[in-house]
Amino acid sequence: MAREMMFRNGRLADGQLVDIRVADGVIGAIVSAGGVSESRPSTDLSGRLVVPGFIEGHIHLDTSFYGDAWKPHRPCTNGFDVRERVAFQADNMANAAPMDVRARSQLELCIANGATHMRSHVMVDGSVGLESLRTILAVREEYRDLIDIQIVAFPQNGILSSPGTPELLDEAITLGADLVGGLDPASVDRDVERHLDFVFGVADKHGVGVDIHLHDMGTLGVFEIEQICARARALGMEGRVAISHAYGLGDVPEPVARKTGALLARSGVSIMTNAPGDHAFPPVALLRSEGVTVFSGSDNIRDSWWPFGDGDMLSRAGVIAYRSGFYTDDMLAAAFDVVTHAGAAALGIDDYGLRAGARADFVVLDAPHIPQAVVEVPKSRDVYKGGRLVASNGRMMAR
Numbered sequence: 001m002a003r004e005m006m007f008r009n010g011r012l013a014d015g016q017l018v019d020i021r022v023a024d025g026v027i028g029a030i031v032s033a034g035g036v037s038e039s040r041p042s043t044d045l046s047g048r049l050v051v052p053g054f055i056e057g058h059i060h061l062d063t064s065f066y067g068d069a070w071k072p073h074r075p076c077t078n079g080f081d082v083r084e085r086v087a088f089q090a091d092n093m094a095n096a097a098p099m100d101v102r103a104r105s106q107l108e109l110c111i112a113n114g115a116t117h118m119r120s121h122v123m124v125d126g127s128v129g130l131e132s133l134r135t136i137l138a139v140r141e142e143y144r145d146l147i148d149i150q151i152v153a154f155p156q157n158g159i160l161s162s163p164g165t166p167e168l169l170d171e172a173i174t175l176g177a178d179l180v181g182g183l184d185p186a187s188v189d190r191d192v193e194r195h196l197d198f199v200f201g202v203a204d205k206h207g208v209g210v211d212i213h214l215h216d217m218g219t220l221g222v223f224e225i226e227q228i229c230a231r232a233r234a235l236g237m238e239g240r241v242a243i244s245h246a247y248g249l250g251d252v253p254e255p256v257a258r259k260t261g262a263l264l265a266r267s268g269v270s271i272m273t274n275a276p277g278d279h280a281f282p283p284v285a286l287l288r289s290e291g292v293t294v295f296s297g298s299d300n301i302r303d304s305w306w307p308f309g310d311g312d313m314l315s316r317a318g319v320i321a322y323r324s325g326f327y328t329d330d331m332l333a334a335a336f337d338v339v340t341h342a343g344a345a346a347l348g349i350d351d352y353g354l355r356a357g358a359r360a361d362f363v364v365l366d367a368p369h370i371p372q373a374v375v376e377v378p379k380s381r382d383v384y385k386g387g388r389l390v391a392s393n394g395r396m397m398a399r
Contacts, residue, residue, distance in 0.1 A: 005387055006042040009033050010050035012354065013333075013370050017047065022360040025386030029356050045364055049373060051336075052353050053116025053361035053383070054313035055343025058211075058244050058272045058297025059106070060154075061120040061139070062132045063089055066302045066309070067105025068097040073307050082188060082215060086156055089304035090127070099132065103139045106301055109311035111147050112391040114383050116361035118147055119211070119297065119347055121154035121181055121244075124172045126162035137176045146390050146399075150347060152211045154181040159198050160189040166198045173206040182212035185227075186220055192227055200231045209240035209348070211272075214248070217280070221248020222260050229267035238268025242295075242346055246271050249287070250280030257283055261290035270346040274299045274316060275323040276306075284324050288334060295343040296320060313339040314365075315377045332371035360387035 007020040010033075017033035065071050071092050076084045096102065110118065123132045133153065140149045153172035159165045159182065169180055180202045185195035203210045210232075214224055225243060232241040243264075249257050249271070264271065270293040273281045287294050296316050301309030314336075320326070321335035344352035351359045366380040367373035383391040390397055 004028075004040045006040055007050075007387075008042050008044050009047055010045040010364065011047050011368070012050060015369065018050075020050070020354075020360070020362075022387035025360055025388075026351075027354070027356055027358050027360050030354065049365045049367045049369065050354065051363050051365060051370065051373070052340050052344075053363055053385070054114045054339050055295065055347060055349075056110050056115040056118040056297050056311070056313055057295040057339075057343045057346060058274065058299050059110070059118060059120050060122070060300060060303065061103040061106055061136050062099055062122045063093065063303050064102055064106045064301045064309075065092065065096055066102065066109060066311075068102055071096075071302070071304070071307075074304075082184060085305055089156075092304045099135045100139050103136055104142075106311065107139065107143055107147065108396050109301070110298070111143075111383065111385075112394050112396050113310070113312040113314070114363040114381060114391075115311070115313060116147060116363075116383070116385055117149075117344070117347060117349055117352075119150040119152060119179075121152040121211070121213070122177070123156045124153040124165070124168050124177070125155040125157045125159075126164040126168070127157050129164075130168060130172060130175060133172055133175060133177060146385055146396075148349075150178040151176070152179040152181040153177040154213070155183055158183060158188040159195055160191055166202075169198065169202050170205070173202060173208055177208075179203075179209040179211050180206075182210070184214060184216050184224075185212075186224055187216050192224060196227060196231055200235060200237075203237070203240075204235050209242070210237065211242040211244055213244050214246050217248050217251045219248070219252065219256075221246065222252055222256060225249070225260055225269075226263065229263050229269050232267045232269050240348065241268065242270040242272055244272040244297075244299075245279075246273070246282050247279050249282040254283075254286070257286055258290060261287045261292050265291035270295060272297060272346070273320070275320045277308075277323075281323070284320060284338065285326070285331070285334070293342050293345050294338055295346040296338050312377065313343075314373060317374050318377055321374055329371040332374045336370050336374050361385055
């Protein structure tokens with residue numbers, strides 16, 4: 001027999017008051033409030049705003065120190081240097097709490113704030129082998145009823161410059177990773193073509209997606225984006241390739257960014273940005289106007305890269321809006337879309353949203369509408385996964 005529940009008097013983004021019928025974790029119908037009189041169990045949402053679950057599209061479950069002892073930040077010796085930051089990370093990881101403990105702490109933070117789906121990058125390279133991946137796969141299984149997690153096999157130390165990494169990336173997909181990653185093909189491995197040969201070769205072999213970290217600035221970064229787009233089109237991978245950070249798009253003249261945006265849209269390549277405080281970042285409104293899927297994630301939370309991060313994608317929408325100069329209601333709603341529907345599109349989540357047939361993954365907020373929610377970031381919220389209350393007011397429910 002189907003497990004059914006009615007959620008009454010929820011307020012949608014357009015202000016309409018509705019009742020939401022859920023059966024076996026799926027939305028069966030959304031009707032005007034009070035339109036159906038039924039005796040099934042119900043929850044009164046009291047006119048609060050109902051929104052789809054948040055998409056945490058880029059995070060690192062293996063390297064966060066959230067819930068661990070405070071790790072003071074170490075600045076690079078000469079500006080931002082990826083390899084030096086990786087070395088700092090290795091030092092900190094050697095003296096950290098067990099990875100599974102830290103990963104659980106970070107997961108529960110994100111779930112409590114409303115994340116119902118996540119994409120985590122996990123180190124897979126010659127320095128750590130597959131041990132980090134095995135740990136995070138086990139944690140994913142523990143939390144499978146609370147959050148859906150995609151895992152990217154991430155070569156943090158490069159591919160060509162880290163012996164054994166190409167074979168490890170291949171094995172990682174067999175072991176259970178969902179996507180293959182890459183890292184700055186030009187500046188880290190200094191060979192764009194061979195780096196991308198390995199990334200897309202593994203992806204094509206296993207029929208999985210790609211998500212590449214790209215920090216390289218200016219025209220170098222744009223060149224790498226062009227090469228990634230060419231690979232996506234050549235392999236018919238439109239819609240299954242993402243570029244994370246893509247700082248270069250925020251460091252070139254507007255006509256170049258617009259032309260590159262049009263190429264990204266034609267190639268079905270998504271862009272992830274968390275609008276970091278000390279970097280140029282992709283022009284969100286410009287890219288969206290060209291048809292690019294722009295999504296977001298917390299990225300690092302209290303790790304060796306920076307001490308910030310709260311695991312709250314509603315807060316992240318506010319950061320993106322603030323740094324992008326989004327002031328109108330339409331622009332604030334666009335920032336919200338980046339952490340909800342656009343994120344679902346980038347992650348290939350088909351059963352998403354507030355509609356019949358979608359999974360009943362939603363968040364109930366104390367806000368009259370989405371623009372005000374983005375600005376105020378109300379902490380009073382209830383989080384539902386498959387129609388089951390999993391967190392309330394910033395705290396996970398008992399498991």
